[in-house]
Amino acid sequence: MTDAATSLEALPALHVPPLPTEPARSPFPWLATAAPVAGAVAIWAITGSVVSLAFAALGPLVAIAAVLDARRTARRTRRRQLVHREGEFGRLRSEVARRHDLERVAAWRRSPPARALASHGAPAWSFPLPEAVVVGSGIVRSRLSIEGVRVEDPDAVRLAADAAVLADAPVCAPLAGGIGFVGEPALARASARAAIVQVAEATDPSRCRIVGPSTAWDWLVDLPHRSSTADAAVLRVVEAVAGAGVSDAAASARAEVGDRDGAVIAVAPDAASLPPGVRTVVEVMAPRSALLHVIGADSRALEPELLSQAEAGRATDRLARIAARAGIASGPAVLPDSIGLGGLLPAPDPTADRSSLSATIGVGADGPVAIDLVAGPHAIVAGTSGSGKSELLVAWIAAMAARYAPDRVAFLLVDFKGGAAFEPVRVLPHAVGLVTDLDEDEAARAVESIRAELRHRERVLAESGARSITELSGAVTLPRLVVVVDEFQAMMERFAELGAVVADVAARGRSLGVHLVLAAQRPNGVVREQVSANCGIRMSLRVLDRADGVAVLGVDGAERLDPSRPGRALVDPGDGRVVEFQSALAARAEIAGIAAAHAGSAPPRRPWLDPLPSSIGPDDVDAVLGADGAGGGAVDSTGSAALILGVADEPAAQRRIVATWTPAVDGALVVLGAQGSGRTALIEALAMQVARRHGTAAVLRVEGARSAVWDALATLRRRTTGQAGPDEEASAVRLVLVDDVELRFAGWPEEHRLAALEALGELIRASRAGGPAVALAAGRSAALGSAVRDGAAVHVLLRHASRGDLVHAGGDGRLHRGAAPPGAGQWRGHPAQFLRADRPTAPAPRVEAPPLRFDTARPVAVASARPGVDADAIGRIAPEVELIRLADGPDAARRARHAIDSGGGGVVIVGDADAWAADWGLAAAARSRADLVVHGSGPESRALVRDAGILPLLDVDRDQCWFTGVDRTTERAAWPVA
Known part of the structure; x- marks a missing residue:
C-alpha cells in the first residue's frame, strides 16, 4: 500500500445518505366521488328508471379504492428507500473502517513504538529532542469526519461519533515539562525504557546527552548520546527510591524540568515521589493497563508501551553501531548527574581488619571511585555553598559504615552549621558523638576529649607492645576514629584553641588510628600548613x-564545575592523579538499612561522655556516673564521712567524678549562685543525706523568724564555746544550713547583724574541730562577711548573673553559662551538675516568747518608746500595782527613787529613754535593785540596761520586749495585751 493510496487527504469527503422523504398524504377525491352521483341522478331524472340510481354508489367506492391504493404505493416506495439507505450506511461504515485502518497505519508509521524502530532502518536523527514520545496504544481523536449529519438522524450521529475516534492508535506524551512513570518498579522502568529508546532514535547523538542513575540503568552508558557541547540537549533520567521522599529525585531533576533544551524522564513508586514540575504522568497499573495524566487535560486509559532491559540493550547496541558507521564518536563516558549510593555499597565485611578504610563514594569516567582514608591518612574537602559538600560527607560516612563494623571504625561528627548536615547518619551505631555550634560548652568538651582520646590510644598501643593500630591483634577493641568536620573555617573562628588539637591529630593520627576529614568552603588560609x-x-x-581549587588540588578546574x-x-x-567524579547521594532508607545491618554489633567506645543531665537527684548519682565514672562513696580517703555534692565532668580524663564534701577535713561549705541557680536544692540534698544517716534531728536549718535565727545562732555559739546548757549539750546537730545568707540578716540592727556574722565565723572555725558541719548559700561572695569568706575553704559555684561575678567568686570565667539549668556550675575547675532535692514542707520556725509578768515582790523599771500608751496598758492589766510615770515631773522621780531604795514590790516605774537618761542616778539604782523592762529599741535599752551586752533579737511582726530579772540575764518576753 503506497503513501498515495493511504493518504486521507486524497480521498473524497464522506457524506451521510439523505433521509427518505415522508410521502404526501393523498387528499380524498371529492369531485370524483360526486360526479357519478350527479350523473346517476340526471339519468334517473331523464329516464325515470330507479335502477339508474344504483350507479350513484359507484362514486364513493371508486374514491375509497383510489385512496387505499395510493397509500399502499407510498409505503412500498418508503420501504425501498429505507433499504437503499441502509445499504448506503453499510458502505459508509465500511469506508469509515477502511479509512480508520489507513489512519492507524499512518499514525503508527509516523509514531512507531520502540520495539518496531529496528525494522525502520537507520534512524533519521535530528535536533532538538522530539516533541513527544509514544507511551502506549489506545483511543485517540481521528482526523476523519462525515458531512451531512443531522441531529434528528440518530444513526448518522452514532456513526459520526464512531468516526471521530481512532482505536488502537499510538498515544503520545509531550516531553516538555517531563514525563513521570509511576507504578511497580519493573513495570515503570519498562515503560520508561521505551520512551528513552524513542528519544535516542530521534535525536542526533552529537548534539544530545542522555544521563541517568547507575542502579538498573547501566545500559544507558552504551548509548552514543554523550555529547559534551555547550548547546547539547539533555535527557535526564532519574529514579526516586521508595521511602526517600521527593527530595532525592528532585535534587537531580529540578534544573531540567521545563528547560527548553532538556527534558526529564522520571521513575517513581508513586506520583508524590516524582520531581516537582513534572507535567505528564503515566501510571502503569498492569502490563496491559495504564492511565495517562497530563496537566490541563482529562486522564485517559491506554495499553502501556513496555520494553525489557534486554530489548533496550539490543537497541543501544544497534544505535551505537549506526553512530560508529556515521562517524559520530562516542567520546568519554558521561558522568551521571545523580547517583544513588545503594548500587555502590558492598556487603558488610566481618573479616575486615584495621589496615584499610576503603569506601566507594561515587562514579568517575573509568567507573566507581574508591577512597582509602588509611592511605591519606587525612582528607581536605573544599566546596562552596550548594556544591554538595555535606551530601558527599554523608555518603562517605555511610559507605565506610556499610563495609566496616563499629569495632573497626567510629565517627565523631563536628557540624558548625547547626547539626542538620549529619542528622541522617546519627542513626548509625558507628556514630559516637555530634558537636555543633549551638552548644559552645560541648565544643569545649570536644577539645579536651580528643586530647584524652589520643592519650588513651597511646596507652592501649603501649600495653599491647604495638607501634601502630594496624599491629594490634583482633582481640583488642580499638576502632579507627574518623573525625569529620563540616565548615572547618567556622569552627576555627569560634574556637581557635582547636587548631593545636587538630595539628596534634594530624601529626600522630596515622599510627593511633585517628583520621581527619576537614571540609570548608575555602580551606586556603584556614587549614594550617602542618595539618595540610x-x-x-x-x-x-x-x-x-x-x-581555592589550586590550593587544595594543585591544579585548576574546580572553579569550572557545573x-x-x-x-x-x-x-x-x-x-597525585586528579580525576573528576560524581559523588553518590545516600538516601535515608539506605542509611537506615546500613544501621540495621550492624544492629547486633557492640557500640564503639565513645571518646567522650554525653553532657551531664540537667538535673541529678541524690539517688541518681550512680546512674549518672555509669561504668566510666570515678566514684566517691560516703567515706573519703581519710575515713571521714563525706557528703555527695554532685557529679563533675572531666573531659580531659574522659570520665565523670563524684564531687564530695568532707566537713571534718574540708571545713565549711559555701554555695554561691544567682537566684534560681539551685542553691537551696543543693543544701537540701545535703540535708537529706545527713538525715538518712543520723535522723532528721541531726540537721539544723537556721531560718524562720528573726528571733528563731538569733536563738539558733546563740545556741550554736554557746556549744562551740563550751557554754551550752544540759539540754543544748544533748542536742546531736551534725549539719547546720544557712540559706540566703545575704538576706537572712537583712534589716537587722547593725550590732545584731555583725554579731550574727561573727557567730557564723565561729561555727565555721569550729567545724574543723569536731563541731557540726556548716553549709552556707548566698548569691554573691561579697555579701558574706570576711570571717565567713576566709573561713570557708570549699566553694560550690553555681550559675552567676555575669562572668565578672563568677570570676570575683573565684570561678573559671570560661565555664560561665548564662542559660545554665538549676544545679549547673563548676567544682574545682570542672563543669559539674550538683544535686537537687525538694525541701520538706514545714512551717517557718518561730520562738514563742513567754508573756511579760510584773513581779509584785520587786519594783519594776520600764523604758518605753511610748510611755503614755504603755503606762495606760499596765494600769489596765495590773490595777493592783502602783504606777509611777516619770513624765509627771520631779515628784514622780523622787517617788520612784524611794520605791527602789526601799525595795518594796508592787511598784512599776514607766519612762522613755530621755527620762531615764536625765536621771542617771535613778537609772543606776533601778539596774541594781529592780526588774528591768525595755519596750522599744536601741535608745531605750541603752538608757536603762546599758552594759547588758547585745540583747536577744526581737521579731518585727510581734509586740515583744526585753526583761531583765533578778539574775540580771535579759530575756525576750511578749508584751501583754490589754
Missing part, C-alpha cells in the same frame, strides 16, 4: 575562586 602536609587525600567540589550538578567534584585520592 599530612592530608594526602584532596577533594574539591565547585569553588568560586580558581586559587553549578547545576551538585556533587560533581575533583579528587586526588593520594596518588
